[in-house]
Amino acid sequence: MHRIDLVYFNAGGGHRSAAIALEEVIHGQGRPWEVRRVNLFEMIDPRELFYRTTGMKPENYYNARIALGWTIGLAQELRILHGLIRLSHRSLVSQLARHWRRTRPDLVVSLVPNFNRAMYSALAQARPTVPYATVLTDFADFPPHFWIEPGQSQHLICGTARALAQARAAGYDESHVHATSGMIIRPQFYANEPFDRAAEMRKLGLDPALPTGIVMFGGHGSKTMGRIAKRLDDFQLIMVCGHNVALAEQLRAMRSCAPRVVVGFTSNIRDYMRLADFFVGKPGPGSISEAIQQGLPVIVVRNAWTMPQERYNTDWVKENRAGVVLDSFSAVRAGVAEMMANFAGFRASVAAIRNRAVFEIPGILERLLPARGARLPAEYLHPWQLSGPAQRDVKKSSRHSHAGVTSVVDPHPGRQQPREDRTACWPETH
Structure with missing residues (x-):
């Protein structure tokens, strides 16, 4: 049985969510693999020295900043992080190589940015014939040294045309670049079980006749949600605060002039999205993709506070007419008005987007795995393993095309365009 390592960390939550989704689909497809979700920081710091020294885990600082909205300057801090990673490269490689010598994976799949040079080098040292693949969980790379590392004989799995172009520009040929139809989201978002939207909304004290927005800022929320709640006081909202x-x-202490539901952490985000008509939040790849899969146009912001790796996502939203991009959430009311004025067009554009990435990636990974007992093809070997003519004449395979894309069912069949009705002031719904 092949052992597949899915490497993630908990900074932001999306990387872990992608690993869980991929593992679930691999098992659901009946593939005879031993899938192991591996936390990167547990590999490089198994004795939790960072936590013992600082009192927090490495991801907690990042997550706390996101929750407080302290995101300006992250591009500069990212360069500092990359410098620290370069300085510690030798020790990182040593620790990771030690882990992989002991656990002996047959394929390593990275779902994290920033550390791919160290992980690739460590695997090449510990298990030189084992393929290494990076699945970009962002719409695009933010070079240098974020997702795509030039000069590595590894595989890149990309969910947008922009990411594919970046991989090719970095020197990767077609045999090492694999296209999917979007980002990884949990397979539950594709379920099509019967759902009485009106009845479920009434259970929560919501009016099925009113246009409804769902407001989300990742797994740790954001104080920006309070300002949005005030500016959309007379709109029916579902506000998801995560942890x-x-x-x-x-938010529960605030009063509003329309029904409102405040939700803490939940594993049933899809159920709340199915009640909504549009999404408001940060332009995270997971949130945008989940909203679109549920048929929701999005309202997002791009400005100096937007995380650098998420800025291209707003371009993607514009290019695909998937929603409205604002300069600031101070204009969110105008953004909702624009959304409602062109709602049918936005809904049609969103319905045309077909994302089956989580179901496509296992097939790509299967093609990367060598047959048991077979000699590894030259195109999978690291450059220093080749000698003589093989170094010059490695023929790159072009057989790794991505899986076909199937249609996605409209999650809201027959739903009419929301009306512009408003109600008198409502008490808060908890």
Whole structure:
């Protein structure tokens, strides 16, 4: 049985979510693999020295900043992080190689940015015939040294035309670049079980006749949600705060002139999205992709506070007419008005987007795995393993085309365009 390592970390939550989704689909497809989800920071710091020294895990600082909205300057801090990673490259490689010598994977799949040079080098040292693949969980790379590392004999799995172009520009040939139809989202978002939207909305105290927005800022929320709640006081909203308990309490204490539901952490985001007509939030790749899969146009912002790796996502939204991009959430009311004025067009554009990436990637990974007992093809070998003419004349295979894309069912069949009705002031719904 092949052993597949899916490497993730908990910074932001999307990387872990992608690993879980991919593992679930691999098992659902009946592939005879031993799938192991591996936390990168547990590999490089198995004794938790960072936590013992600082009192926090490495991801917690990042997550706390996102929750507080302290995102300006992250591009500069990212360069500092890359410098620190370069300085510690030798020790990182040593620790990772030690882990992979002991655990002996047959394929390593990275779902994280920033550390792919160290992980690739460590695997080449510990298990030189084992393929290494990076699945970009962002719409595009943010070079240098974010997702795509030039000069590595590895595989890149990309979900947009922009990411594919970046991989090719970095020197990767077609045999090492693999296209999917989008980002990884959980397979539950593709389920098509019967759903009585009106009845479920009434259970929560919501009016099925009113246009409804769902407001989300990742797994840890954002204080920006309070300002959005004030500016959309007379719009029916579902506000998802994730692990941010203080934010949820603050929003529940606010009064509004339309029904409103405040949700803490939930594993059933899809159920709440199915109640909504549009999405408001940060332009994270997971949130945008989940919303679109549920038929929701999006309202997002791009400005100096937008995380650098998420800025291209707003271009993608514009290019695909998947929603409205604002300069600031201070204009969110105008953004909702624009959304409602062109709602049918936005809904049609969103319905045309077909993303089956989570179901396509296992097939790509299968093609990367060598047959048991077979000699590894030259195109999978690291350059220093080749000698003589093989170094000059490695023929690159072009057989790794991505899986076909199937249609996605409209999650809201027959739903009419929301009306512009408004109600008198409503008490908060908890």
